[in-house]
Amino acid sequence: MEIGNNIEPIELNGGKDRTTRASLELIYHVSREFAAALDLRAVLERVLLLSMKTVGAMSGSIIVMDDSGKPVESAIVTGAEVHNHATQRLRVTLERGLAGWVARNRRAVLVNDTSQDERWITRRYEADEYNNPKSAVSAPVMVRERLVGVMTLAHESPGFFKEDDLDLLQAIADQAGIAILNARLYAESQRQARVMTGLAESAAAITATLNLEDVLVRILEQIGLAMQVQAVSLALIDTNREELVFRAAIGWAKQANFTTRLALGKSIAGWVAREGRGVVIADACEDARFDDETNARTGIQTKAIACAPIRSRGQVIGVLEALNPKEGVFDSDAMLVLTGIGSLAGTAIRHAQLFERLQAAHQRYRELFEDSIDPIVITDWKGKVLEANRQAEAATGTSKDTLRGTTIDCLHKIDITVVGDHFQNLNDGETQSYESTLKNQVGKEIPVQVYTRQVNIDDISHLQWIFRDITERKNLDTLRTDLLSMIYHDLRSPLSNVVSSLDTVASILSENNDPSLVSLINIAMRSTERIQRLTDSLLDINRMEAGQPVGNRHPCNILQLAEEAIEIVHPTLENKNQEANVAIPAGLAPVSGDADMIRRILTNLLDNAVKYTPQDGKIRVGAARESEWVRVWVEDTGPGIPKSEHERIFEKFARLSSGEASKGLGLGLTYCRMAVEAHGGQIWVESEPGAGSRFVFTLPAATE
16 A cells, blocks of 8 residues: 655654755645545544655554544554554553553654563564564654554564654654544444444334244344344244254255254353343353363354343343454444344344244144034124034035124024123123034024123124024923923822822730830831922922912011921931921021921922031021022032022933932922022022132011
8 A cells, every 4th residue: 555655754854944844845745645534443543554654663563542542543654554443452462561551641653673672462463573672662643632442563673763753753753643533433423323223123123024044044134234244143032951952054054953052151142142141252262160061062163252131121042143253353332233223123033933832823723613513603793694514504505605794693692681682791801601503504503502792803893693503402401390390190090099098007016015016107207398499399390480470479477487398308317316496586486488388498498408418517597688588598518519500400301420418319409499480589509619608598577
């Protein structure tokens, strides 16, 4: 590079006037040369070459520092050769060498023999003798008390430089200060502009897709473009195993193996993931955190490395790792670029992951929707069919396209009492259920249990209708009802004969006073009474299902009925050594109803309590007045009933699965519910597993 050829060598051995004139001419030429460029690298080379030519130096260096004293750029010239990427090599000189002393003291210095000065650190460059003594001059580059850099010149001959050379070097440094500062500030602004442009372009590229694999590749491509590195990789944290999992890489010599895992804290990448802090390392092999497996993993020789955390919502979710910049060392803004892209990457990765989960959830819903054994229909809030599965097509004999043009009330009769007008009862998101019939294209009606609820699909509220075929259940219920009706009619007449015969035998045996025979007759009579109560309950159930009202209503003493019911179940109580007592005030208002039905309600509840209460358990019957009603309850110390069964146990033929206690027809509680509701009251159970059960029902209080 030929710079400053228009400057003639200046003779400094003349008189004072001649020296002053020469210095002024030099400063003039220096100012003109420096004003010709804004590029920091070009300015440094101009300054260095011009200074070397002026004082006759054979080599020289100039280090530019930022406001915190860190080197940001430099130039080294030996002979006619300019060395690039010298900043890292000059760091030691700035820390412990002659340039560092000048920077700290802000004073120019002349060294006649470098071999005799401990501040001189021998550095070996090409075409430079290693151990030969030299002479050197070094001066600070200042701008209004602001240290901009340090310039050092050397000659292979000791004692070559004089004090005049030192003064001239300082004059050049003072003149060059403004040019260097302006070039440095210009370079910083250009670099910041490149960083901002790179981050903006990265943001646009990274967020252009929601596919996770594409997002990861785009992140690495943008880092490669912005930082000009040999290789870049991305790893995400597996929080369950506390490991880093490499998910994508560009520039690896080996085929990428994305099952590679690193423990948090292991290697530089693992350290960054654990600590949540980025690092830029000029020589990775000299760093204690460096793991040789990095080279084995990537297939390349790691020299310089930059690593930054990927953050999302304030948490570290992974790391970005860039290896071996093409310029040999990372720029000062490398961490800014890597951290900025890491922040963008965190948001993009999180969005892509959420999108993947949403897509997977949609796919699972679609699979469940299509593979369900039940017909499913999706409608809007006006009841218009929007979607139907294959089972809905098969059940209705109608294609999906045809179904989409209908409304839900064309498929079945809606129970308005359950779903409400305009489906307002479905607003709370709870599933509502009722029985109906699904209409077939050929006129066939299928009995179904309808389950309907609000669902959100793509953030839009819809209604889901599931139709469960209950044909077999209906047939079984009909069979049971027909069988019970037959049993009732076939048993009623002979049972009456048995009862009357037992009464006759009991009256005859009462004259004999044979205790064993009397006991047998009593057992037979109690058993027949039990059968008679069952047949009477079956008759009442049939009547109530037919809608017949309770006919024989009159004021009834609930205390007396409770005592009679306990007397009926007393033999079973004795067999299990259980205790039953009544806690009903003697002056409690009477209830209005059929005494025999109310007695059977209490008997069934007591029978149920005795059945499920273990040996030596306790049973209690209570009642209290509540406004126009009398509340009655039967409580036990049994195993309790799960909340999920509280409604089902009152259904016809329903039984709890609990060993021996589950035997029976499953009609006792059904009778209680129907009889209580026929009187205008309500019945329910209060129970939790392991805490016993309390069956409560209400009856209207008798008016005066």
